[in-house]
Amino acid sequence: MASSSQHKHQLFLSLLLVLHPLSAAAQTGPNVTRGSSLSPQGNKPALWAQSPAGDFAFGFVPLQPNQFLLAIWFAKITTNLTVVWSANRDQPVQTGSSASLTRNGRLSLLDHNGQEVWSPGVGDVAYATMLDAGNLALMASDGMGYAWQSFEHPTDTILPTQVMNKGGLLSSRRSPSADDYSVGRFQLRLLPDGNLCLNTIALPTEHAYEAYWLTKGTLGTGSYLVFNQSSGIQEVQENSSLVNVTYANIGSPGHYYQRATLDPDGVFRHYTYPKPATGNGSYPDSWTVASFIPENICSAVIVEKGGSGACGFNSYCQFANNQKACLCPERYSYVDPGNSSKGCMPDFAEPRCDAYDSADFELTAMPNTNWTNAAYEWLSPMQEDECRQSCLEDCRCMVAISKDGDCLKKAMPLSGGRVDPGYGGKSLFKIPRVDSTPPPPGLSRGRKSPPVIVSAMLGCSAFVNILLISAIALLFLSSHRKRSPRAQIDSRTVGGHLQAFSYHTLEAATGKYGEILGKGAFGTVYKGVLTLGEAEALVAVKKLDKLARDGEKEFRAEMNAIGRTHHKNLVQLLGFCDEGPHRLLVYEFMSNGSLASYLFGENKPSWDQRMQIAFGVARGLSYLHEECSSQTIHCDIKPENILLDDCFTARISDFGLAKLLMREQTMTQTDIRGTKGYVAPEWFKKRAITAKVDVYSFGVMLLEIVCCRKNIELEFGSDAGPILTEWAYDCYSEKRLDALVEHDEEARSNWRMLERLVAVALWCIQEEPSMRPSMKKVTQMLEGAVEVSVPPDPTSFISSMY
Ligand SMILES: *[C@@H]1O[C@H](CO)[C@@H](O)[C@H](O)[C@H]1NC(C)=O
Ligand SMILES: *[C@@H]1O[C@H](CO)[C@@H](O)[C@H](O)[C@H]1NC(C)=O
Ligand SMILES: *[C@@H]1O[C@H](CO)[C@@H](O)[C@H](O)[C@H]1NC(C)=O
Ligand SMILES: *[C@@H]1O[C@H](CO)[C@@H](O)[C@H](O)[C@H]1NC(C)=O
Ligand SMILES: *[C@@H]1O[C@H](CO)[C@@H](O)[C@H](O)[C@H]1NC(C)=O
Ligand SMILES: *[C@@H]1O[C@H](CO)[C@@H](O)[C@H](O)[C@H]1NC(C)=O
Ligand SMILES: *[C@@H]1O[C@H](CO)[C@@H](O)[C@H](O)[C@H]1NC(C)=O
Ligand SMILES: *[C@@H]1O[C@H](CO)[C@@H](O)[C@H](O)[C@H]1NC(C)=O
Numbered sequence: 001m002a003s004s005s006q007h008k009h010q011l012f013l014s015l016l017l018v019l020h021p022l023s024a025a026a027q028t029g030p031n032v033t034r035g036s037s038l039s040p041q042g043n044k045p046a047l048w049a050q051s052p053a054g055d056f057a058f059g060f061v062p063l064q065p066n067q068f069l070l071a072i073w074f075a076k077i078t079t080n081l082t083v084v085w086s087a088n089r090d091q092p093v094q095t096g097s098s099a100s101l102t103r104n105g106r107l108s109l110l111d112h113n114g115q116e117v118w119s120p121g122v123g124d125v126a127y128a129t130m131l132d133a134g135n136l137a138l139m140a141s142d143g144m145g146y147a148w149q150s151f152e153h154p155t156d157t158i159l160p161t162q163v164m165n166k167g168g169l170l171s172s173r174r175s176p177s178a179d180d181y182s183v184g185r186f187q188l189r190l191l192p193d194g195n196l197c198l199n200t201i202a203l204p205t206e207h208a209y210e211a212y213w214l215t216k217g218t219l220g221t222g223s224y225l226v227f228n229q230s231s232g233i234q235e236v237q238e239n240s241s242l243v244n245v246t247y248a249n250i251g252s253p254g255h256y257y258q259r260a261t262l263d264p265d266g267v268f269r270h271y272t273y274p275k276p277a278t279g280n281g282s283y284p285d286s287w288t289v290a291s292f293i294p295e296n297i298c299s300a301v302i303v304e305k306g307g308s309g310a311c312g313f314n315s316y317c318q319f320a321n322n323q324k325a326c327l328c329p330e331r332y333s334y335v336d337p338g339n340s341s342k343g344c345m346p347d348f349a350e351p352r353c354d355a356y357d358s359a360d361f362e363l364t365a366m367p368n369t370n371w372t373n374a375a376y377e378w379l380s381p382m383q384e385d386e387c388r389q390s391c392l393e394d395c396r397c398m399v400a401i402s403k404d405g406d407c408l409k410k411a412m413p414l415s416g417g418r419v420d421p422g423y424g425g426k427s428l429f430k431i432p433r434v435d436s437t438p439p440p441p442g443l444s445r446g447r448k449s450p451p452v453i454v455s456a457m458l459g460c461s462a463f464v465n466i467l468l469i470s471a472i473a474l475l476f477l478s479s480h481r482k483r484s485p486r487a488q489i490d491s492r493t494v495g496g497h498l499q500a501f502s503y504h505t506l507e508a509a510t511g512k513y514g515e516i517l518g519k520g521a522f523g524t525v526y527k528g529v530l531t532l533g534e535a536e537a538l539v540a541v542k543k544l545d546k547l548a549r550d551g552e553k554e555f556r557a558e559m560n561a562i563g564r565t566h567h568k569n570l571v572q573l574l575g576f577c578d579e580g581p582h583r584l585l586v587y588e589f590m591s592n593g594s595l596a597s598y599l600f601g602e603n604k605p606s607w608d609q610r611m612q613i614a615f616g617v618a619r620g621l622s623y624l625h626e627e628c629s630s631q632t633i634h635c636d637i638k639p640e641n642i643l644l645d646d647c648f649t650a651r652i653s654d655f656g657l658a659k660l661l662m663r664e665q666t667m668t669q670t671d672i673r674g675t676k677g678y679v680a681p682e683w684f685k686k687r688a689i690t691a692k693v694d695v696y697s698f699g700v701m702l703l704e705i706v707c708c709r710k711n712i713e714l715e716f717g718s719d720a721g722p723i724l725t726e727w728a729y730d731c732y733s734e735k736r737l738d739a740l741v742e743h744d745e746e747a748r749s750n751w752r753m754l755e756r757l758v759a760v761a762l763w764c765i766q767e768e769p770s771m772r773p774s775m776k777k778v779t780q781m782l783e784g785a786v787e788v789s790v791p792p793d794p795t796s797f798i799s800s801m802y
Pocket of ligand 8: 370371372373374377408423
């Protein structure tokens with residue numbers, strides 16, 4: 001353990017480093033002696049040893065608040081910290097951990113609980129020394145040289161003069177984020193036969209896929225790799241002749257820092273950075289790329305024996321200006337909006353072969369785009385027209401590649417996607433046809449139509465009211481619409497997508513409505529078992545409370561509309577019953593209950609899970625508002641209406657039902673009350689109701705997801721306010737976000753994300769509807785695709801309007 005004088009010494013050193021980054025070298029020795037130890041501190045690097053010339057430092061570097069790496073970094077590059085090696089890249093430690101060289105000569109990193117996180121595995125070390133080349137060497141106490149050196153255990157970077165022998169390995173970082181140094185998917189290896197190879201691996205088993213870059217021929221088993229500071233990475237062959245791996249003519253190597261890093265995108269790049277010359281304070285804020293391999297990472301990674309390629313599944317790769325991008329095809333979005341390399345998923349339900357109608361889909365062409373996973377069908381000769389037809393008619397075909405009279409049909413998941421101007425062929429991508437149905441009436445209508453004015457009330461307190469009014473509305477509507485040709489709903493179209501069940505069947509399926517799953521604004525939900533297709537499946541049967549008898553066609557029209565609405569983040573309607581007075585809906589069963597019980601229950605979901613849920617709901621709502629064939633306003637977004645499936649994917653329930661209960665613009669303002677806490681203010685004023693009411697409710701719910709507490713809470717902590725939306729704005733404007741997530745380490749350590757989410761939520765809960773972003777914009781803001789500006793006080797605009 002450190003003595004207090006050592007602590008003072010370190011404090012002094014790091015203070016010096018902060019105040020005079022360039023002069024610290026003179027104060028620091030390169031040696032770590034026995035009995036010495038170091039603890040991470042605050043958000044500044046903590047120095048343990050510095051190379052004699054002062055270029056490299058060894059100690060703790062801070063990542064996110066309260067995450068530290070024991071690392072080596074370029075001590076004089078102060079714009080950004082450039083880490084060249086770290087001991088615990090996969091396991092950052094927290095405050096309270098310490099690194100020490102024990103009295104008997106063992107280097108060890110202990111976490112805050114005293115558990116050993118890392119040790120080089122050698123004992124009897126006399127001292128550790130930071131060498132000028134950037135090599136951390138542990139000196140054997142018997143004077144026999146190095147017991148261990150960091151140059152022999154590189155992470156993702158090698159430095160000039162560093163050698164890599166056979167069996168040597170670099171592993172890319174997982175993501176370019178400044179807070180993540182953990183092992184990623186790309187490797188550089190010097191194989192036993194002396195060839196150098198770049199390959200991807202499957203995580204977490206680390207099974208290596210085929211090389212995407214390989215030196216040609218056998219160079220001899222005795223060869224090794226060296227970083228030549230005047231030209232780049234070279235392979236030294238057995239007969240000592242040199243072979244370039246990368247090449248750059250570095251004119252005066254003494255004037256540059258250099259490193260070669262296997263980057264998170266799979267490209268191995270040689271970088272340079274001008275060395276700070278004394279007295280000249282202006283330096284570039286980034287490293288310059290001198291050379292790199294492979295020439296085009298997107299075309300290099302071929303998938304034949306599995307793996308997703310250079311990007312994640314269903315995404316395609318673009319390499320331009322030395323930058324790799326992983327992009328999603330039209331109507332697909334990132335699986336993880338925070339991480340484009342995780343691949344993409346369709347925004348729509350994948351076609352099912354047992355209910356496939358080619359009329360629901362169309363093909364969109366992506367020129368010069370190839371997908372290199374194996375085709376399940378290869379048709380030749382076949383021209384593009386026939387190829388399109390063939391893919392459209394085939395429920396399994398998600399993309400067809402048409403090139404030079406060949407037609408290759410491929411299924412999900414797609415991999416090895418890339419765009420390459422020289423390719424010449426094209427991908428024909430299957431997506432749902434946008435205008436396959438005329439928009440149903442009522443709240444659901446075309447995007448550009450004027451806002452619908454409804455007076456409506458939601459929630460339990462207004463329940464009786466709702467029923468009354470909706471009954472009247474349905475009566476009015478059905479008699480009104482019988483006269484219009486639109487009302488001629490063909491029942492076969494309903495049957496085509498949804499199953500119509502008899503009341504008897506559902507009664508049996510639910511054990512005479514024995515098990516209640518929940519009660520909502522529209523009725524009671526029961527658990528049941530039904531035979532669907534060939535298998536038995538759990539279902540949720542919703543018994544709608546007393547709808548108007550005459551509404552049969554109306555009801556079928558709505559079922560038809562809801563049944564055609566497919567999205568990963570919506571609870572799918574499977575069927576219905578409209579026998580006599582009975583109106584029942586049959587949904588997929590969601591095994592993990594509602595977000596409300598998860599979020600406010602005992603075992604709170606992790607930060608990651610909460611983020612996934614928030615993103616999922618945003619995508620689902622964005623789809624309802626803007627992407628499905630007709631706009632649907634949900635009108636009752638709250639955690640009780642977000643269900644979680646087997647994989648804890650968020651699924652919005654009860655969408656489209658608002659239409660059944662509230663319609664037409666004819667209703668006048670009545671006593672309005674909503675689900676307390678989630679209702680947009682315009683419900684209370686004589687204002688148009690638009691999709692922005694859902695944005696408001698989403699904003700409230702987003703804050704609840706971030707903070708794991710209810711919007712309105714009468715018992716709250718000393719510092720917290722009873723109304724989350726108000727308190728959140730106060731915390732945000734006073735820069736006290738940590739108070740919002742007081743006992744949530746995970747949230748506190750994802751600071752930037754936290755800040756972004758709260759800012760997005762505050763935009764959503766602006767009292768003036770036009771100030772709120774659309775759900776599409778919200779999705780982009782959450783994903784980080786667009787900047788989030790500082791939100792104003794949510795109440796600031798409303799006061800001037802009324
Ligand atoms: C580091 O230790 C070695 C061996 O004891 C010694 O030769 C060298 O002078 C030390 N360096 C410093 C700066 O103390
Ligand atoms: C570095 O490479 C150049 C040729 O590119 C060669 O002449 C020189 O000897 C190499 N330096 C070392 C130390 O191998
Ligand atoms: C060294 O060996 C390689 C093949 O192993 C050969 O191509 C090259 O010409 C040799 N160089 C010398 C100087 O012998
Ligand atoms: C590496 O490539 C450069 C440029 O093509 C060439 O001038 C140099 O001689 C090569 N070095 C070796 C060792 O092959
Ligand atoms: C030193 O400053 C000059 C301009 O004053 C600039 O052109 C030059 O690039 C700087 N040198 C370094 C190493 O940054
Ligand atoms: C420093 O960070 C900025 C922003 O992330 C980046 O643009 C720049 O390239 C980085 N500079 C270095 C030296 O890595
Ligand atoms: C990014 O995606 C990779 C690939 O799936 C994943 O392993 C990694 O955890 C992600 N990185 C972040 C920062 O989430
Ligand atoms: C396109 O993908 C196929 C695999 O389906 C592959 O054989 C072919 O080489 C690729 N073409 C180009 C130009 O990348």
